[in-house]
Amino acid sequence: MTQRIDEGPAVGARAPRFLLGFFRRGSTAVRLRGFCAVRCISVVAVTALLVIVLTVGAFFAALARGPIASDWLAPKIVEALDDLYSHRYQFGISSVAIASTDHGLTFTVNGLAVKSGERTILAAPRAQLSVDPRALLIGRLTPRRLDVLDLELRLEVLPDGVVAISAPGADPVAIPLDAPSPAEPAAEAQVAPVAPSLRQAAGALRAVMNFIVDPESPVAAIDKIGVSNARLVIDDRTLDKTIVYDDLTLSFDKIAGARRLRLGATGSSGHVGAEVEAKGGMGERRTLDARLRSLSMEEVALAAGARALPFDTDAPLSLDLHFALAGDGRVVEASGKFSVGEGFFRLEEPDAEPFMLQELSISGRWDMERRLLAIEPVEIRTSVARLSFKGALTPPAEGTGVVGLSFDLARPGAFLPTRHGEAPLVVENAGLTATLDLLAKKYKVERVYLDGPEVHATASLDVDGAQPDGTHLKYAIRATQTPLRSVLRIWPTQVAAPTRMWMDEHITAGVMRSGTLTADLDQQAMTAGRYERPPPDAALRGDFDLDNATLVDAVPGLWPINAMNGHIALTGRTVSFVASSGVMESAPGRKLAITEGVFRAPSLGFDPAPAWIELKLAGGVEAVADILSLKSVAPAASLPMDANQLKGQIEGKLRIDFELGLAAKEEHTRITVDAETSNLAMERFIGKERLEGAALRLVSDREGLRVTGAGRVFGAPVTLDLRRAAGEKGQAQAQLSFSLDDAARARAGYGFTGVSGVVGVQVQTRLPIEDSESQFEIDFSKAALDHPLPGVTKPLGKPGRASFTLVKRPDGSALEQLQAEAGPQQFSGVVELGRDGVLRSAKLSQAKLSPGDDMRLEVTRGGDALKLVVRGANIDARPLLRYLSQPSAEPQAAAAAGKPSNSDDFDLDLKSPIVTGHGKQILSNVDLRFERRGGKPRQLSLTGNFGREPFAAMLTRHPSGAPQIDLSTSDGGAFLSFLDLYHRMESGALSATLLLNPGRSDGTMRIHDFYLQNEPAIRQLVMQGAARTDDKGAAHFDPDSVKFARVQSTFTWANGRLTMRDAVMSGTDIGLTVDGYIDLARDRIDVSGSFVPAYGLNNLVSNIPVIGFMLAGGQHEGVFAVSFRVSGAFSAPVLTVNPLSVIAPGLLRKVFGIVDGTGTGRLPESATAPR
Template sequence: MALPDPYSPGPFCLPRHLSVARWVCIALMAPVAAAGAAGTLLLWKLAHGPVDVTSVSRLIEPIPVVAGKRPGHPAGRLAWSQLRVQWQPGSGGISAGLMLEARGLTVTRLDGTIAERAGEADVVMALAPLLHGVIAPRRLRLQDVSLVLRRQSNGDIDLDLPAQKHDGRGVPTQMDRLAAIDLRNVSITLLGLPDGQSLLLGPIEAHGQRLKVAATSEDYLWNGWWHSSVRVGSFQTVLSAKGGQTSSRMGQWHLTSTPFHPGGLSVFNKGLANWDLPITVAADMQVVPHRMGELPSSLAIHLMLGDGHIRQDSEGAIDLRGGEAQLNLRMGTPGVQGPAALAVPSLKVTIADVHGALTQVQATAALTVDELKHPHVLDGDATATLDGFDFATLGNVWPAGVIKGGRKWIVANITNGRGHDLEVRTHVHSNDGPKHIRPTSMDGQLLGDDLTVHWLRPVPPATGIDAKLGFDGFDTLVVQFQHGMQATDSGGIEIADGEVRLGNLYEKGPTTGDIRTHLKGSLPAFKDILSHPRLHLLSQHPLPFTDPAGTVDAHARLTLPLTAHVQDKDIHVQAKASFARVHLGNVLMDHAVDDASGTLTATESGLDLTGDGRLTGIPVHVVVNENFRKGAPNRILQDIQAKAFLDPLSAVRAHLVPAGLFTGHATLSAHYIQHASSLADLALSLDMERAGITVPVWTKPVGEAAVATGHIAFRGHDMVALDGLQAHGQTMAIAGRGVTRNGKLNGIVVEGFRLGRTEGSARIMLPDQPSDPVHIALDADPLDLAPLFDPATRKAVHDATETATHEAGSPDASGKNDQGWSIDVHAPHVYFGPKGMVGGVVSHLEIRQSALVSGRFALDAPSRVRAVLADTGQQQPFVLDVDNLGGLLKGLGLYDRIGGGVAHVDGNFLREKAGSSGLGLGLPPFRGHLEIGPFEFLQPPFTLTAVSDLSPLHWTQSHMDRFQVKHVSTKISLEGRKLTLHDGTIGNQALGATVEGPVDLDTSVVSLHGTIVPLFGLNALPGKLPGVGHILAPEKGGGLLAATFDVKGTVGQPQMTVNPLSMLLPGVLRKIME
């Protein structure tokens, strides 16, 4: 059958141009229709099950998923073994989406190695976001997945693809549409952690669904469970979570862990390396639904602590024996933004010290923040309690990071004792975030018993202290203590009370220590403490006193920064003390102070002392200022002002003056200044206005102004000058200076002096050796010795001496002056009375142990007199020659009825004989002989001339106005100021006499008795006959016939009586009748 020609016209043939147009339309519409038919078929297939598109996907496989550093070289490429696609209709308010099912997923690196693997991965992606290039998964299921991630140096976490480009951009992803998740055997490894560590999370098993809280609600909550292990180095635990909706407005999740050791997480925080103990965590979190999301509302965490240790830097580890803690976090509004409150309602731990003793610690806390995610304002309270602990092991109980400044000092310096009943309450606040949170108030207490406290090492510690620890403000720890003892080499010091204040606990800078204490003890013990080199007080400025004794009541304060190395300049010491019954030796010239009392203040800059005591029995008031500061060489280091109040009794007992020297009171003022250049000055002043002075040659009554001054200069311990020696008064003027040699006083030069009528100069030279005598050279013109010869003055001196000696008692033998003296006197004119004067006096005396041992004496007017005293050991020979006895006696005003006469005395002062001669200067009794040459007895008594008339052979030589004496010869003895004549003979050719009897040198009373022998030449012959001479003339130098006589009265006014009748009794009969 033939076919019709399509180009030939038929019954319905169209025009040719229309026919062409028809075929053009058919050609254009056919692909569209075919595509539509194919799309309709694909949609029908997707709606009824997954469609395997593996073959088609090979055209685009592998897909670059991570850009590389070089264009065209991706760092990661995604490939799969199977890929299926399925349409997932919407349900439960969740929009429809496209589900991809992939098997055998891999991500290969640029070098071809596999970086990531996934056995199965199913994901449903929302269609609308996907059309905009955003991945928004609705459902996710992963199985047999191994992901390897790497932490970058900037903290970002990416796939472990070394060649990837880090431009900060990635595939946009939205997870808020995720409604279901199913994870099985998923492992995630995180590389790039510090120290080459890695974190392994998995295998992870999880299932969860986001469900509507109500049919008509637009809010969803997750419901499901999660289980995974976590490994980082030695750290390992298994975390489990389960939760879901609990009400229409609330959901809850419960999280638990298996026990783990946080030390394994030190890769994230180095401090965790110190935690070597197991911890178990259980947490409950409540969430509030918010559309497709959920917001946390509260979190409760319960921690269980096992036995273990918490190591501390440079400190002993804390031995933890279990514990638990509860932490609660409640948001003001659901979510991580807005205010929140954190509470620790309970924290209980048990800590063991190195000896195994257990301490129970409990704490609570509460904290509020204005913004949980980025807090600025924080405010909270905390409390802590301890039941008891041993201070020796406190470092094992007190964490090193808690009140670091206070802990460091207490742990290091309270080394023994028992603490108990600790309770601490604090309030913290910050307006600038957590880093600036600080306590604003703190209180509480801790009781300590029998503590040992090192208040400044290496000073010996205080022991036996009872203490109470508390707070003063938020940054000051206060330790109040009492009942302690400070040990020293000289005994203990009682610590009555005190406190230690540790300040600046939280501010920048070192913690400060302020130690105050009240101390009681002996002066030697305090001297030991103040002399410790660590205090830089008496160790650098020692006191020169010896044998200290007495009691001290002191308040001391020590402030210093509590740093590892405290510099001396940062240590500040303050001490205030009162002392009583104090004894100090070698205070002044080897003399001691006794019964002293006063006050003392001391700092590292100086020392001030005010006190009263007795210096060798003399009341003394002292003010001392010591300067410890450094500075110019001329600065004053020591300033001492002292006043001594002299009274007769104390001065005698101190051996400063002989008994009877003065009455009343005198004040000695001394001002000592020592410079840093080792130079020192001592100014002395003696006020004698209220003193009456009585010496043998001069007196000053009470009330008459008189003052003496002097100045001494020192270089170190050497005396370099003594000058300004002056004394002024109504009858006194003295000016002098000292002579120094080799740092010692060598002598004193009195350039001029006036005492009453005495004027002159003197030189005193001190010996180089203690056994040598002191040399004194006195030049006086005139020299007033009249008081020595005035009985009233002598009696006054004697009475004053006796009274003072009686009141002072017998001084110790050690106080006697055994210094030797060598004295030279030159006095052209010497007063011996109100007007009487002698001239040309020159003497030299040697005195040892207060006794005159030898000497020479010369007098030129009114008569030449020479005397010599020698020393032969047991005896002291003495010789005296007077050229004109009558002239001497008349010139001395003693007796004017003798003319002429040469006198000679020789004898011995007998040391072996007990007693004294009475002449003073320690001279023993004297035995000797007196010879007087021819002299005249002027204006003789009538009885003497009458008796001489009995010698008619010598009438031509007899005169009424004078009686000539040819010679006088007598033995004399001097003992106890009594001169006694023995066997004395007086006479001439016409008349002879015998005489004997005493003369009292104190009262000048004479009591002589003798005989007068007329016709002496003939009458004395019977007494010389052998055998019967003593019977005929019993008196030595007497005669057969003689008249007895007596001389009574005084030396100046003798009264002579003669008994003429005695001549009628010859010889021995006359002696018997006497």
């Protein structure tokens, strides 16, 4: 015991002081009892602590493994939430679990339900509740943080405008967007709406601030309220569209003396975020900052309760707001900024053109001194403009709803080019002044102005939303001395859209000297505009005076009309443009001066809309032809010719009726032209020939195309009558009437030998002539025909005509249905020509040179020669013989030029049983074959009969190599009469040779045993030179039928002239010598010679040398003879006889003949050489 007591101080030293004092005062037993109590208490405390530690450890060990179900805490949590919200709501929890989270010890609540009355307003599958741990130590549950998890909220916008909000397990709530006001009794006076004021706005701001920072507010007692991992579904049935937001988070935190609200979600346009932060407490300076980021206009509209906005954009929206309140609740600061990011922007107007936004920001601050909202700056950066404004908004005065708004340009801006090559439209000054009466729903823009180097415009606007029939809109736009392109760049596309669109597309340059556009539109007109229908005619009025304007595509494809001065007038349904001057150039040098011009569209708003343009033109006809050749015009009024071939001047009117709009049809285009040309020329009018100096009247209307007038072709006058029926395309039917004289025909290439005078030609064709069939009518009444074709003749003034159809073929052309007649001469058939116009073939089913002809002719070209086949039953050869008796101009011209003849080489094959010649002579059973090459005969074979006497002619060769024709017949009289050389000879065996030389033929002729019947010259010579009876009265011979034994002569035939030399004709009773010529072409004769009576006796002396010449005068004369001369017209010759020659011997007779011109052998000077 002692030892234990001795240990007391040591123990006491370790014990507390109050125990030491106790032991000192008590006895030892007492001390022992106290020590035991202490030890018990210590053990209990340590044990309790160990239990607590073990319990807490076990609790946290259990938490580490997962939440701990604690449903027994549900009533406590419900009670705590009821106390927190002052029993305004009823809370329900299905189960509770304790879990460890980032926020510490947390109660996980399942099946959280919140009711207001009997209606469930929130039902969340899970929630997390954090409590105050200090309050928890004393057994109280004080919530400090509430997070609602996995909430799905559904918002439905119904077609009737009601918004229904629902969540799983919650009763849906229907909230009308536009709740109609209850009907009021009619007798009750209408209560005027209360105008919003600054005091109300400040009061609302204070209420928001108090709600956030007031310690007595429902949210002041809790540190954080949040929603996590939520989902929001918005079903907009008005637009049949569903919007889904995932990962929706909402948090309300109290940190460092501030209150912060954050909202975030992921929608179709990306992540959306909002943040509101409030600082300060009650009775001290308080601030509120709000920031919204990446909002879409769709979300803003939904939040504002608007079903549809008047515009559409995909640009992100941002908003920053800052407010500050003094301790007494006064608003001392207010500012904000609204920003729009990149995206497109389009008004919900059919005619509004979208554009791209790069930046749109509006910054503002409340100016305490001036009591207004200063808006500065307003930055606009789009694809069409770069502008910066500053301005102010004056709030309504107390008891009114009138808001004042004004803006001015902060610095020079510009409207950007909308077309390639345009320069920016600089704006140096701009501004806006407006008054907005929010109560009366009247909004008035007193003045909007734009001013710059190329723009001087003002405007005003008046919107009245209080009219019984809906909103009324009035506006007026004015511009002076502003380029038209600048006007169009500042002209909103939805204002008078059809007119603006037409001007933008068709007027590319010019200055608007002055212009006014006014409108007065009611609700119905504005609604019609949204459906692209025009307003009433009187609702819109525009007048614009233009200088130096350029009009393009007035008609699709029409060339620009430059330098136009005019006036544009428009109404709600019409537009017109009256020009006083202008110039159009379809190609370099092809200009048209427009002295008057009118464009009208009298019924806009229809598709298609009718329109017409009328121009009074003066200038080159080439430009008008270009207009009529346009693709949009040609189907209605194209010219049947190439515009490049036309030159000249034109003056007249052009009207084009057409359609505008997407449904316009080219076939409804109508062209009306009424113009006159002067000095018109057209290349290749006929072949290569041009029309010159034409004065034409051109009319194109509903009846078709008509062109009439006169000009010159081939240097000769021509009248033109061209017609084409309405609706026809391509070529036009034309009638051309020519009067071609010799020079014109030569120029045209139709200068045929034997045609003289004026030939009338009428052509009916489809222009251009080279591409179509042509009907030709040729009138020879004023022309003379002298063997243009062998045997064809017609005197001047007698009728004659020809007609045929000229048909173009790939390898040439053809004269079909050829009909020609001139008196008894008639031809019909078909003629084919090559591409070069050379005759290829001909088939004349009828060829008449005389009334009784029955002849057919076929011509074909083989190689370089024509083959002519003539078949007939009866052929009158007299016209051909007359042709052959005429001088040939072609060989002479060729010889003069030193060139061969141009006549075609040909082969002639002629057969006819009857060929009639002169003197009623008939050559029967004619078979003629003739070939010519190089202008020279190569073969001749002619057989036939004069009665029973044969006739033959053939081509042989002279020893010199020249061609020679040998003729023979037993009836020389018939042959000479057939040729119309001499008609008083009967019978006689004739043989002749004819040597064919260039330009002439030389020959000899012999005839035996023939008679001369009733020859006046013989009768007169006999009377002058010899007695016809003997002494007994018996007749020596009959002068009316004198027989000759022979006649022989050498002759030359050239150019229709027969020249005889040393011609001797003798018989038993009479002899003649003849020298001279007979010119059949000129109907002249001049021959002289000697008549020798009693030729058989009288001629004997002539055979004695020397003496015979002295006494007889020559070998074929006699001692007694009569000198004679026959001269004058061959058809009426004059016989001259020298009586003294009867008594003069031969040599003396010759002398007398020289004196009086009757001497034998005399040749007139003109006849000494063939012509």
